[in-house]
Amino acid sequence: MTDRSLLRVEDLVLYFRTSGGTVQAVDKVSFELQRGEAMVILGESGCGKTSLAKAILRLLPRNVHRYSGSVILDDMDVMQLDDEDFRRRVRWIKMSMVPQAAMNSLNPVLRVGDQVAEPMITHFDVSKRDAMTQVRRMFEHVGVPLDFVKRYAFELSGGMRQRVAIAMSLVTSPDLILLDEPTSALDVLTQANIMNVLKRIKKDMDASFILITHDIATSSELADRVAVMYAGQIVEVDTAENFFDEPLHPYSKKLMASVPRLRADQEPEFIVGQPPSLLNPPLGCRFAERCDFRFEQCSEEPPLMDKDGRQVRCWLYAKEYEKMLAREAGV
Amino acid sequence: MSDSTMVEEQAIDTEETGQHNGAMLQIRDLRVWFELRRFGFGRAGWVRAVDGVNFDLLHGEAIAIVGESGCGKSTLMKTILGLYQPTDGKVSVQGDAVGKLGSVGLKEYRSKIGYVQQDPFGALPPFMTVRAILEEPLAINNVPVHERAERIKKAMVEVKLTPVDDFLGKFPHMLSGGQQQRVVIARAMILQPALIVADEPVSMLDASVRVEILKLLRALQESHNLAVIYITHDLSTVRYFSERIFVMYAGKLVEKAPVLSLLRNPEHPYTHALLAASVDPDARNASSLREVPPGEPPSLVHPPSGCRFHPRCPKRIEGLCAEEEPPEFESHPGHLTACWLYK
Numbered sequence: 001m002t003d004r005s006l007l008r009v010e011d012l013v014l015y016f017r018t019s020g021g022t023v024q025a026v027d028k029v030s031f032e033l034q035r036g037e038a039m040v041i042l043g044e045s046g047c048g049k050t051s052l053a054k055a056i057l058r059l060l061p062r063n064v065h066r067y068s069g070s071v072i073l074d075d076m077d078v079m080q081l082d083d084e085d086f087r088r089r090v091r092w093i094k095m096s097m098v099p100q101a102a103m104n105s106l107n108p109v110l111r112v113g114d115q116v117a118e119p120m121i122t123h124f125d126v127s128k129r130d131a132m133t134q135v136r137r138m139f140e141h142v143g144v145p146l147d148f149v150k151r152y153a154f155e156l157s158g159g160m161r162q163r164v165a166i167a168m169s170l171v172t173s174p175d176l177i178l179l180d181e182p183t184s185a186l187d188v189l190t191q192a193n194i195m196n197v198l199k200r201i202k203k204d205m206d207a208s209f210i211l212i213t214h215d216i217a218t219s220s221e222l223a224d225r226v227a228v229m230y231a232g233q234i235v236e237v238d239t240a241e242n243f244f245d246e247p248l249h250p251y252s253k254k255l256m257a258s259v260p261r262l263r264a265d266q267e268p269e270f271i272v273g274q275p276p277s278l279l280n281p282p283l284g285c286r287f288a289e290r291c292d293f294r295f296e297q298c299s300e301e302p303p304l305m306d307k308d309g310r311q312v313r314c315w316l317y318a319k320e321y322e323k324m325l326a327r328e329a330g331v
Numbered sequence: 332m333s334d335s336t337m338v339e340e341q342a343i344d345t346e347e348t349g350q351h352n353g354a355m356l357q358i359r360d361l362r363v364w365f366e367l368r369r370f371g372f373g374r375a376g377w378v379r380a381v382d383g384v385n386f387d388l389l390h391g392e393a394i395a396i397v398g399e400s401g402c403g404k405s406t407l408m409k410t411i412l413g414l415y416q417p418t419d420g421k422v423s424v425q426g427d428a429v430g431k432l433g434s435v436g437l438k439e440y441r442s443k444i445g446y447v448q449q450d451p452f453g454a455l456p457p458f459m460t461v462r463a464i465l466e467e468p469l470a471i472n473n474v475p476v477h478e479r480a481e482r483i484k485k486a487m488v489e490v491k492l493t494p495v496d497d498f499l500g501k502f503p504h505m506l507s508g509g510q511q512q513r514v515v516i517a518r519a520m521i522l523q524p525a526l527i528v529a530d531e532p533v534s535m536l537d538a539s540v541r542v543e544i545l546k547l548l549r550a551l552q553e554s555h556n557l558a559v560i561y562i563t564h565d566l567s568t569v570r571y572f573s574e575r576i577f578v579m580y581a582g583k584l585v586e587k588a589p590v591l592s593l594l595r596n597p598e599h600p601y602t603h604a605l606l607a608a609s610v611d612p613d614a615r616n617a618s619s620l621r622e623v624p625p626g627e628p629p630s631l632v633h634p635p636s637g638c639r640f641h642p643r644c645p646k647r648i649e650g651l652c653a654e655e656e657p658p659e660f661e662s663h664p665g666h667l668t669a670c671w672l673y674k
């Protein structure tokens with residue numbers, strides 16, 4: 001771990017028990033996050049993005065079948081803590097989350113100011129008054145007018161409610177903020193406003209972010225690095241420059257080709273077929289069935305491989321295969 | 332209203348509006364206001380959700396309506412569908428003026444328009460199978476029982492819900508978001524409408540499934556010479572899936588233009604703002620802030636005087652924009668902008 005390293009996730013697994021069998025929602029996920037860095041997690045609906053966030057923050061449903069691996073935050077493996085310690089020392093204090101559809105899950109009978117103050121009051125020994133001072137400071141950061149502290153959620157627009165949810169995740173000054181689809185339900189101007197807010201916070205507060213989304217264009221507004229998930233696994237981790245320029249994994253390439261471009265005449269293409277069921281994912285590469293480059297090797301599961309410092313889970317980038325290609329080219 | 336008077340009224344409308352020019356939908360000075368009630372004090376005002384909208388939609392044409400949340404897009408659509416009564420002005424589809432129809436006429440009118448609603452996940456009744464969902468509009472419109480299976484099958488093939496037998500018995504929760512949206516589209520298509528109204532048909536779906544569904548709608552439009560109204564706030568998809576774009580702000584259409592004309596030469600400052608806020612994926616986006624006009628969309632109960640965008644407009648002309656409402660100016664043929672800058 002470098003001294004700027006904040007979070008290291010290793011072989012994180014979260015499986016759910018259902019009547020149909022075991023859902024392998026998060027399957028041996030590993031990645032590292034630096035202080036002040038924003039990592040975007042991209043992937044189709046159902047690939048396990050929210051489950052990954054919940055696994056990191058230990059927000060688990062009842063039907064967990066398996067939960068294992070390590071989540072090392074500031075050199076401490078928080079997976080080793082018991083639930084009480086985790087709640088007291090980690091959640092809100094070190095990491096917080098803006099859950100998917102947060103703006104629709106604010107408490108309707110509490111004034112939004114009181115709601116944002118709540119995590120401070122329950123986790124730190126601060127007076128209501130000091131908490132409200134901090135709430136106002138956060139409202140200022142995220143661009144909520146200060147007199148809104150007295151309002152109720154239903155009196156605010158969707159964009160303002162989302163800002164309130166973000167303010168709530170910041171109020172305890174955590175090192176890491178997980179944002180699950182923070183802009184998906186919002187219109188373009190509100191989206192741009194929220195992304196501006198996040199950019200400012202990232203700069204002013206030196207906070208780290210994990211931004212989960214399937215909106216690829218918007219994700220490029222914040223990303224330092226990009227991780228792509230497919231069927232419960234990470235298939236590529238790359239810098240934003242590399243990724244948005246030309247990703248490596250065949251799935252990532254198709255994902256990028258599906259984004260309609262406003263400023264280029266490039267007809268978007270969809271990815272034929274559907275992701276595999278997480279009940280019984282295929283044994284080899286999980287994307288093979290939809291991949292244009294499939295070959296014999298793909299019936300074996302590829303590991304996450306290093307390609308010039310970029311990570312990709314695809315046999316095309318295996319050393320032997322690259323050598324073979326080079327040989328063929330030479331012949 | 333008896334059937335014969337309805338026919339007479341239709342005939343008059345057709346004459347007045349000049350059906351022959353190819354417009355399948357005509358909207359004239361449309362206003363849809365909602366009464367705002369206050370306890371004990373009667374009416375407190377009006378929400379002017381649609382406030383003076385005009386346009387023609389041609390046979391087989393796809394238009395997109397873009398604009399911020401709450402600007403009145405869904406209200407406009409629901410009025411076209413006959414779900415809301417116009418407060419003032421006129422909506423007519425192939426000569427039938429909605430608002431003048433009795434219940435029988437309204438039923439027939441609605442059968443000409445297919446509706447793909449905003450939220451695919453709430454659009455389908457959870458306890459009905461795909462077959463029952465698709466049979467319902469046929470039953471309501473008295474399609475003979477022996478024809479129904481064939482019609483259902485045809486609609487499912489058209490939206491690529493195949494093999495048909497695999498899907499007929501399924502309930503919505505057994506389908507992916509994209510498949511559910513296909514069922515919604517199949518249901519909208521099953522009465523062979525001339526117009527499809529799609530309200531944010533893909534906003535809840537993934538990038539790839541979005542493209543798949545939009546391409547499907549586009550293909551249906553072309554093969555059936557369907558007119559399509561596509562409502563969205565996502566300008567990037569509009570480019571590939573419609574012929575004209577209408578930009579809506581606070582109950583009004585502020586710019587109407589062919590797609591490329593609008594994207595290459597946007598005129599209204601609000602259109603500029605929408606474009607500036609929309610990005611293509613690019614790592615450089617992270618190093619700068621987006622330009623967003625200050626403030627929020629105005630109250631529709633007390634809209635600003637003059638041009639409704641003037642309080643947020645960087646190009647506002649003092650002494651004019653706050654006082655007088657701009658009419659539409661046609662800077663190029665077919666490109667209309669309601670803004671004093673284009674006088």
Ligand SMILES: Nc1ncnc2c1ncn2[C@@H]1O[C@H](COP(=O)(O)OP(=O)(O)OP(=O)(O)O)[C@@H](O)[C@H]1O
Binds near residue numbers: 016018046
């Ligand atoms: N509590 C649970 N019990 C059983 N299965 C679950 C549970 N929660 C999630 N799943 C399943 O796990 C898989 C991953 O779900 P998850 O919500 O993590 O996906 P996601 O990538 O966040 O999708 P979206 O983009 O739609 O939010 C899905 O197949 C989902 O149905």
Ligand SMILES: Nc1ncnc2c1ncn2[C@@H]1O[C@H](COP(=O)(O)OP(=O)(O)OP(=O)(O)O)[C@@H](O)[C@H]1O
Binds near residue numbers: 187380400405407
């Ligand atoms: N049935 C109704 N009664 C009263 N007000 C309504 C009604 N329907 C809509 N409104 C109001 O009319 C305005 C326009 O709403 P509408 O749903 O048409 O907007 P929209 O452009 O579709 O927004 P979104 O993008 O969020 O779907 C809003 O201020 C809304 O609150």
Ligand SMILES: [Mg+2]
Binds near residue numbers: 049
């Ligand atoms: Mg999710």
Ligand SMILES: [Mg+2]
Binds near residue numbers: 404405406449530
């Ligand atoms: Mg709407």
